Amino acid sequence: MTESWSIRLCERRDVNELLFIEQSQFPEPWTKGMLLDEITNTEARRYTVAVQDKKVVGYLGVMFVLDELHINTVGTLPGFEGRGIASSLMDEALRDAAHRGITRATLEVATSNTRAQRLYYRYGFKPVGVRKNYYERTKEDALVLWADLAPET
Numbered sequence: 001m002t003e004s005w006s007i008r009l010c011e012r013r014d015v016n017e018l019l020f021i022e023q024s025q026f027p028e029p030w031t032k033g034m035l036l037d038e039i040t041n042t043e044a045r046r047y048t049v050a051v052q053d054k055k056v057v058g059y060l061g062v063m064f065v066l067d068e069l070h071i072n073t074v075g076t077l078p079g080f081e082g083r084g085i086a087s088s089l090m091d092e093a094l095r096d097a098a099h100r101g102i103t104r105a106t107l108e109v110a111t112s113n114t115r116a117q118r119l120y121y122r123y124g125f126k127p128v129g130v131r132k133n134y135y136e137r138t139k140e141d142a143l144v145l146w147a148d149l150a151p152e153t
């Protein structure tokens with residue numbers, strides 16, 4: 001057993017492991033088809049996975065909109081939370097964004113999801129608004145967060 005994980009670009013073959021994380025971590029999980037569309041759209045999306053002992057233990061997906069980075073999703077395999085996996089995926093994605101000259105990032109997060117909010121606040125995200133009834137099934141509101149990204153050093 002290795003003590004840590006490495007990060008690489010997500011590939012089609014990872015889809016079932018992403019689906020498992022989706023289904024176990026999200027109240028409104030994406031389908032396999034939605035995940036495949038996201039992973040394979042390498043023009044406008046960038047999906048990465050954290051891999052430990054050949055197992056996907058976390059993933060993060062971003063979307064590029066002009067000079068903005070949209071964080072679409074981040075999830076850690078149940079039982080692997082609190083080890084820094086999501087943080088390392090965020091670090092890597094924000095480094096890549098800075099390298100592309102992207103200066104701002106945004107995302108939506110459920111108002112009750114304080115764990116994820118704490119993660120995002122550590123990266124300088126700040127709430128700028130609320131989207132009412134954003135989540136279809138739960139009807140929960142989403143906070144809209146934005147962050148200014150540090151330029152590449």
Ligand SMILES: CC(C)(COP(=O)(O)OP(=O)(O)OC[C@H]1O[C@@H](n2cnc3c(N)ncnc32)[C@H](O)[C@@H]1OP(=O)(O)O)[C@@H](O)C(=O)NCCC(=O)NCCS
Nearest residue numbers: 025074075076081082083084085086087109115116118119
């Ligand atoms: C939100 C989520 C992605 C966080 O993933 P994670 O891998 O647990 O995140 P991290 O480990 O990087 O950080 C979480 C906490 O662990 C702590 N931590 C980081 N490294 C650690 C380590 N080596 N040992 C112990 N704790 C550690 C962090 O300080 C952080 O603490 P905080 O929550 O008090 O700020 C995960 O809980 C998840 O999948 N949630 C369900 C899906 C979801 O809500 N996604 C976001 C949708 S917007």
